[in-house]
Amino acid sequence: MTDEPLLAIENLSVALPKGGDRQFAVENVSLAVRRNEIVCLVGESGSGKSITAHAVLRLLPPGLDVAAGAIRFKDMDLARADEGTMRALRGGPISMIFQEPLSALNPLTRVGQQIGEAISTHAGAKLSRAELDARVIDLIAAVGLPDPPALARSYPFQLSGGQRQRIMIAIAMANEPALLLADEPTTALDVTTQKQILGLVRRLQAERGMGVLFITHDFGVVADIADRVVVMRNGCVVEQGTVAEVLRAPKNEYTKALIAAVPGGRPAAMRSHALGSDPLLEARGLNKVFTSRQGAFRPVRRVPAVQDVALTLRPRETVAVVGESGSGKSTLARMIMRLIEPDAGAIDFDGVDFLKLRGVQLRAIRRKVQIVFQDPFAALDPRQKVGEAIARGPITYGTPPVEAIAEAKRLLARVGLKESAYERYPHEFSGGQRQRICIARAIALKPLVLVADEAVSALDVSVQQHILELLAELREEMNMAMLFITHDLRVASEIADRIVVMRCGEIVEQGETQSVFGAPQHAYTRELLEAIPGRSLFGRPHEPSVNICFA
Amino acid sequence: MSVVAITRYGGRLSAYVLGIASGAVKIIGVILVIATFNFILVHAAPGDPAQVIAGQSGAADETLLRQVRSAYGLDQPYLVQLASSLKKTLTLDLGYSYRQQRTVLSLLLERLPATLLLTGTAFILSLVLGTALGTIAGTRAGKWSDTFFTIVSLLLYALPVFWLGLMLVLLFSVQLNWLPPFGYVTVGVEMTTWQRIADIAWHMVLPTLSLAAVYLAIYARLMRSSIIEVKQQDFIKTARAKGVTESRIVMHHLLRNAILPVITVAGMQAGGVVGGAVVVETVFAWPGLGRLIYDAVLQRDYPVMQGIFLVMSVVVIGLNLLTEAVYRMVDPRISVRSVT
Numbered sequence: 001m002t003d004e005p006l007l008a009i010e011n012l013s014v015a016l017p018k019g020g021d022r023q024f025a026v027e028n029v030s031l032a033v034r035r036n037e038i039v040c041l042v043g044e045s046g047s048g049k050s051i052t053a054h055a056v057l058r059l060l061p062p063g064l065d066v067a068a069g070a071i072r073f074k075d076m077d078l079a080r081a082d083e084g085t086m087r088a089l090r091g092g093p094i095s096m097i098f099q100e101p102l103s104a105l106n107p108l109t110r111v112g113q114q115i116g117e118a119i120s121t122h123a124g125a126k127l128s129r130a131e132l133d134a135r136v137i138d139l140i141a142a143v144g145l146p147d148p149p150a151l152a153r154s155y156p157f158q159l160s161g162g163q164r165q166r167i168m169i170a171i172a173m174a175n176e177p178a179l180l181l182a183d184e185p186t187t188a189l190d191v192t193t194q195k196q197i198l199g200l201v202r203r204l205q206a207e208r209g210m211g212v213l214f215i216t217h218d219f220g221v222v223a224d225i226a227d228r229v230v231v232m233r234n235g236c237v238v239e240q241g242t243v244a245e246v247l248r249a250p251k252n253e254y255t256k257a258l259i260a261a262v263p264g265g266r267p268a269a270m271r272s273h274a275l276g277s278d279p280l281l282e283a284r285g286l287n288k289v290f291t292s293r294q295g296a297f298r299p300v301r302r303v304p305a306v307q308d309v310a311l312t313l314r315p316r317e318t319v320a321v322v323g324e325s326g327s328g329k330s331t332l333a334r335m336i337m338r339l340i341e342p343d344a345g346a347i348d349f350d351g352v353d354f355l356k357l358r359g360v361q362l363r364a365i366r367r368k369v370q371i372v373f374q375d376p377f378a379a380l381d382p383r384q385k386v387g388e389a390i391a392r393g394p395i396t397y398g399t400p401p402v403e404a405i406a407e408a409k410r411l412l413a414r415v416g417l418k419e420s421a422y423e424r425y426p427h428e429f430s431g432g433q434r435q436r437i438c439i440a441r442a443i444a445l446k447p448l449v450l451v452a453d454e455a456v457s458a459l460d461v462s463v464q465q466h467i468l469e470l471l472a473e474l475r476e477e478m479n480m481a482m483l484f485i486t487h488d489l490r491v492a493s494e495i496a497d498r499i500v501v502m503r504c505g506e507i508v509e510q511g512e513t514q515s516v517f518g519a520p521q522h523a524y525t526r527e528l529l530e531a532i533p534g535r536s537l538f539g540r541p542h543e544p545s546v547n548i549c550f551a
Numbered sequence: 552m553s554v555v556a557i558t559r560y561g562g563r564l565s566a567y568v569l570g571i572a573s574g575a576v577k578i579i580g581v582i583l584v585i586a587t588f589n590f591i592l593v594h595a596a597p598g599d600p601a602q603v604i605a606g607q608s609g610a611a612d613e614t615l616l617r618q619v620r621s622a623y624g625l626d627q628p629y630l631v632q633l634a635s636s637l638k639k640t641l642t643l644d645l646g647y648s649y650r651q652q653r654t655v656l657s658l659l660l661e662r663l664p665a666t667l668l669l670t671g672t673a674f675i676l677s678l679v680l681g682t683a684l685g686t687i688a689g690t691r692a693g694k695w696s697d698t699f700f701t702i703v704s705l706l707l708y709a710l711p712v713f714w715l716g717l718m719l720v721l722l723f724s725v726q727l728n729w730l731p732p733f734g735y736v737t738v739g740v741e742m743t744t745w746q747r748i749a750d751i752a753w754h755m756v757l758p759t760l761s762l763a764a765v766y767l768a769i770y771a772r773l774m775r776s777s778i779i780e781v782k783q784q785d786f787i788k789t790a791r792a793k794g795v796t797e798s799r800i801v802m803h804h805l806l807r808n809a810i811l812p813v814i815t816v817a818g819m820q821a822g823g824v825v826g827g828a829v830v831v832e833t834v835f836a837w838p839g840l841g842r843l844i845y846d847a848v849l850q851r852d853y854p855v856m857q858g859i860f861l862v863m864s865v866v867v868i869g870l871n872l873l874t875e876a877v878y879r880m881v882d883p884r885i886s887v888r889s890v891t
Contacts, residue, residue, distance in 0.1 A: 059791055091793035103785040108807050108882055117803075118793040155883045171793065 005032035005072075006211040007056065007179055012069035012079070014051055014060065014235075025051045025064060027235045033179065033211040038202070040226035040243075041215045042258070044460035045431070048235035049215050053181045055079075056213070057096055058086050073179065092122045095172035099184040101164035105156040111167045112136045112152025118174035139170040144200060161325070162193035166200065173204060180205070182214045186221060190324035190487055191531040198225050198533070217460060219262045220490070220534025223247055231255045261461040262534070263468070264490025279348075280481050281313040281336065281449060286345035288331055288505075305331040306342075307505045313449060316475065318482040320496030320513075322489055322528070328505035329485045333451050336483065337369050338362070350448060367397055370442035374454035376434035380426040387412070387422030390441045397445065404444075411440040415470060432463035436470065443474060450475070453485045468495055489532055493517055501525050578868050585864045586640035589857040590633050601625050640861065646854035650847075655858035658843065663862065665735055666839030668751075670828050673759045674870075677766035677824075678817055682810060684767070685774025689809070690801060692779050700771065708768035712827055716761035716834040723757060730756050733836040758835040762827050766820055770813050777809040784808075811882055818874030822867040 014026040026048040033039045041049045054060050056071055056078060071078040073094065076085065090096075098104040106114060115136045120127060127135075133152070140148035143166040156164055165185060172180055182201065186194040202225060205212050214225060222229055222243065229246040231239045231254070239252040250256045288306045306328040313319055321329040334340040336347060338354065347354040350368060357365060373379040380389060390408040395401050409419040415436040417429075426434055435455065442450055452471065456464040472495060475482050486492050492499055492513070499516040501509040501524065509522040520526045601619045620626045624635050639645070645655040688700040707715075724732035731737070731754050742750060781787065782805060790800045832841030840859050847855040879885050 057792060059788060087794045087796065089794070090791065091795075096792040098785055098789065100785060104789045106786045106790070106804050106808070107884065109803075114789075117790075117795060121794050121796075121799075157884050168789070171789070174793075 004034070006035050007033040007213065008070075008072040009052065009056070010070045010072065012052065012055060012071060013067045014048070014055055014064055015067035017063040022235070024067065024235050026055065028069070029232070029235075029237050030069075031230045031237065031240060033213050035178070035211050036205070036209040037227040038205060038212040038214050038225055039228045039230060040222045041213060041230050041232060042217065042219065042222055043232035044217060044258075044462060046234070047232040049232050050183055051235075052232070053096070053183055053213055053215055056179075056181060057090050057094060059090075059096075088122075091118050091171075091177075092175045093177055094179045094181065095175070095177040096181040096183065097165070097168045097172050097185045100188050101161060101168050101185075102156060104168055105164060107156055110153055110155055111159070112140075115139055115152070115167065115170050115174060118171045122175045135174075139174060140167070142173065142204075143167070143170045144196075145170075160193075161189050162196060165189060165193075165197050169197075169200060169204070173208075176208065178210060180210050180212045182212060184215050184217070187216070187218070191489065191528060191533070192324060194221070194533065195531040201225065218533060219247065219259050219461075220532065223534035231258070258461060261465045262490070263461065263464065263488065264493050264532070277314065279312040280315045280317075280350060281311075282348045283309065283311045283336060284346050285310065286332065286335055286347070287343045288328075288335060288340060289343055304505050306335065309345075309502075309505075309507055311336070311500060311507075313481045313483060315448075315481055316479055317498065318472075318475065318484055318496045319498045319500060320484040320486055320492035321500045321502055322486055322492050323502035324487060324528075326504075327502040329502050330453055331505075332502070333371070333453050333483055333485050336449075337371060337451060338366070339371075367393070367445040368448045369451065370445055370447040370449075371451040371453060372435070372438050372442050372455040374457050376431055376438050376458070377426075379438050380434060382426055384425075385423055386426055386429070386437045389426075389437065390444050393441065393445045408440070408444060411444055412437075414474075415440045416466075432459055432467065435459060435463075435467055439467075439470065439474070443478060443480075446478065447480060449481045449483060451483045451485070454487065455484075456491060457486065457488060464491070471495065489517075489528055501528070578865075578872065581868055582640065582861070582865060583637055585861055586637050587633065589640070589860060590636045592853070592857060592860075594629075645858040645861070648852055648855045650850050650852045651855070655854045658855060659840070659858050659862050662838060662840045662843050665837060666825075666828055666832070666841060667866070669755065669758055669762065669832070669837060669839060670824050670866075672755060673762035673828075674766070674817075674821065674824050676759060677763040678770055678813070680763070681767040681770025682774050682806075682813060685771040685813075686778055686801070686806060686809070688771065689775040689778025689782065690805070692775070697775075701775070704768040704771040706768075707764040708772070710764065712761055712765060712830050713834050715764055716757070716831060719757045719761060720835075732757070733834075735838050758831050758837055761834070762824065762831045765827070766824060769820065770817065773813050773816055774809060777812050778805060781805055781809045807881060811878070814874055814878050814881065818871045818878075821870035821874070822863075825863050825866055 009029060009031050012026060012029045013024050016023060016025050029048070029052055031039065031041070031052075041052060043049045051060065051064065055066055056073075058066075058078065058081075060066075066079045069079060073089070076089075078086070078089070081089075105111065112133070116132050119132060119135055136152055137148040140151050145151050145163060145166050151159075151163070151167075156167070159167065168185070180201075185201070186197050189197060198221065201212065201214070204210065214221075216222060226243040229240060229243050230237055231246065231252065233254050239246060239250065239255045246255060247259065250259055286306055286309045288304075290303045290305050291300045292303070309328075309332055311319070311321075311332070321332060323329045331340060335342045335345075338347075342355065345355070349365065352365065354365065380386065384392075387405065387408050390411055391401070391404040394404040394407065399407070405422070409422050412421050413419055417433060417436055417440075421429070421437070426437070429437065438455075450471075455471070456467050459467060468491065471482065474480065482495075484492065484496055496513050499510065499513050500507055501516070501522065503524050509516060509520065509525045511521075516525065517529065520529055601616050605615050605619045624632050627635070643656060645659070647654055648658060651658055684700050684704065688697040691697045720732045723730045735751065735754055736747065737750050737754075787800060787804055790804050795803075828837075828839060829841035829844055831837065832839045833845050836842070840862065844856065844859045846852070847859065
């Protein structure tokens with residue numbers, strides 16, 4: 001590590017368009033990235049971390065502009081460089097990778113061509129087709145993908161999330177950059193894939209002596225990858241230092257709060273303690289196969305989503321179903337709600353055979369299972385007042401409108417919003433507030449089972465903590481059982497009484513939270529636990545079960 | 552998806568051929584359905600079909616009615632009639648027009664090229680120009696050129712085809728005397744092949760513009776909003792982060808992705824263009840199918856109406872298949888379709 005900074009951001013301010021809630025998206029930010037080091041830029045959504053990185057390449061969204069300060073790279077001030085200079089830098093000496101690798105790749109172009117474009121854009125002399133192909137294949141091999149020639153010919157939709165992110169990294173590495181800007185590159189990935197991608201970034205960085213500005217909201221990731229840390233809040237830097245300084249002895253209150261909010265580190269106060277004994281819901285032998293076909297004359301392709309799954313849920317119990325994307329956990333939840341019809345199996349719910357119900361009987365029992373979805377932005381009708389969204393369910397089931405409206409207002413207050421929120425529309429609320437509205441909507445029908453399908457995955461850690469607490473309180477107050485679908489084992493460890501681990505549509509392990517985390521039986525469970533970011537740093541003496549998993 | 556699946560996917564060409572084959576099967580199915588409708592049309596016409604047909608030939612005495620009944624198989628049971636009607640359709644025996652004293656097939660074959668020329672040119676013109684204008688407007692959203700093109704396309708969209716046609720004739724033929732007001736070719740003049748082609752092209756300008764205007768406006772509006780949407784997607788940012796020039800971003804990333812909805816709508820509108828030709832051909836006395844059907848409706852010439860109905864349907868299906876083929880070429884994702 002040399003002391004000369006590769007990138008030095010000095011007192012950078014990025015102005016927001018007039019009329020916003022604040023004047024600057026980023027205000028007076030100073031930070032430096034040296035050669036051969038990884039600097040993590042941490043903060044919640046809206047903290048300005050992503051804007052800072054985009055400002056370096058001057059790829060700011062329309063309406064945002066660098067208002068003051070300097071961005072020094074080599075001998076240049078990027079805040080003032082002309083467009084031609086910037087274009088030569090982008091994808092050359094400075095490259096960038098993004099959060100969502102599917103949308104970051106052109107869906108209609110083969111990935112090999114997309115890598116090739118990055119090479120040919122910066123090649124001084126025109127490369128021959130063969131030279132270009134050879135370099136593309138070298139790059140695909142360098143990011144650890146198998147069978148590079150076949151991969152080069154494939155389209156983004158044919159690859160998995162991890163493969164796509166590796167392709168993005170190959171594009172970024174095409175011209176041996178000195179500086180890599182990584183904007184939450186693992187946020188959209190499963191834990192095991194995240195671990196691999198973090199390892200890849202680390203390896204490439206060390207091999208090539210790159211400086212990396214790595215943006216994340218996850219302190220676990222910070223612990224695994226960073227040399228230095230910069231914490232941002234509301235557009236300002238609140239703390240920076242080496243990873244050991246910031247994580248082990250944070251000075252700023254906000255940093256402390258953020259680290260404390262990382263799930264998996266708190267005592268298991270949120271677990272339910274007075275479980276009922278008779279099962280409330282018992283599913284047996286559930287199966288679901290999805291079929292798709294590639295044209296009229298092609299055989300139908302069968303994808304088994306859930307195979308022979310059995311699950312019980314006792315009153316007031318929280319069962320977390322964990323697994324990677326494609327493991328069938330969401331399909332299982334939807335079958336239990338009968339949003340998807342199982343191909344085979346039986347579900348006993350509250351003493352009746354749920355799968356046999358039709359028409360009026362089915363409708364009557366539907367209100368007893370409600371769901372909270374992952375994306376609170378998509379889960380609410382943008383043209384419906386939030387109060388109506390909550391009251392509509394009970395009114396449909398025969399509650400007099402006056403009562404339903406009064407109850408909706410009470411529920412809004414219960415989930416921590418003002419009663420006046422009743423008359424407002426979803427877009428007026430933040431992500432966390434919307435998730436509270438979704439919870440109020442779900443509990444308005446007084447369900448016996450609440451399905452939370454990745455209900456906190458899209459939220460910042462501090463908001464996530466509050467929502468988890470709210471869910472745990474409501475479960476106790478309303479005597480609900482909860483089926484908690486998540487890919488985040490840290491969250492599961494906090495709220496669940498029992499853990500069900502799914503892989504490829506099958507349950508590979510299930511048991512009490514303590515025993516699954518403390519003594520995992522299946523190799524896959526151990527693999528998942530080992531992939532949890534930040535295991536090296538978060539040792540929590542007061543929480544035995546989690547202590548084992550993070551030790 | 553694994554690498555194994557990708558290598559298996561190598562047979563893109565065969566998927567393409569299979570796509571076309573399944574399209575051909577669909578075409579034949581649809582043609583049979585249309586022929587069935589044609590059959591119902593004759594039987595649903597007011598009165599005895601034999602009288603309708605015989606009436607067209609000028610006389611309706613008992614002998615002629617019997618002859619007509621036996622010639623058209625109208626004395627057979629309905630299902631037998633339907634089967635023979637379908638068989639005739641498949642063997643391109645479309646009947647005889649008593650009004651025109653010719654077989655319907657020869658009439659159609661004579662008129663079809665003019666219609667295909669007019670509608671094809673208008674279709675391609677509206678697609679190319681509309682896409683281009685939409686791209687300019689979309690990439691410059693909010694600027695004056697965008698506002699200008701938006702106003703122009705709204706105007707074109709709002710104008711009725713026949714009115715626009717008449718106004719174009721008034722301006723360019725009557726006032727300025729630049730372009731011929733009607734017809735397909737100048738009559739009674741000796742011409743070389745090239746002169747004749749130029750002459751037809753000259754005659755085509757006004758009808759093509761009238762027909763293309765409204766579709767041009769639709770495609771321009773659609774392309775504009777599609778460009779604005781695609782422009783905000785992450786892969787455009789990726790291209791910028793690679794250092795790719797703006798012009799290459801537009802040509803290689805923006806256009807191809809943004810044109811997908813335009814292709815879909817163009818396929819659906821293809822029928823509209825053929826339908827619009829009826830009005831334009833009438834206004835400009837263009838000797839095509841549109842003009843023929845206009846005359847046939849006025850004269851209650853059922854065999855001709857049936858023939859045109861069939862041919863236009865086939866043209867529309869053909870254009871739809873073409874759209875699907877183009878879509879398959881542009882979008883590699885289309886070959887996977889979910890059935891549940």
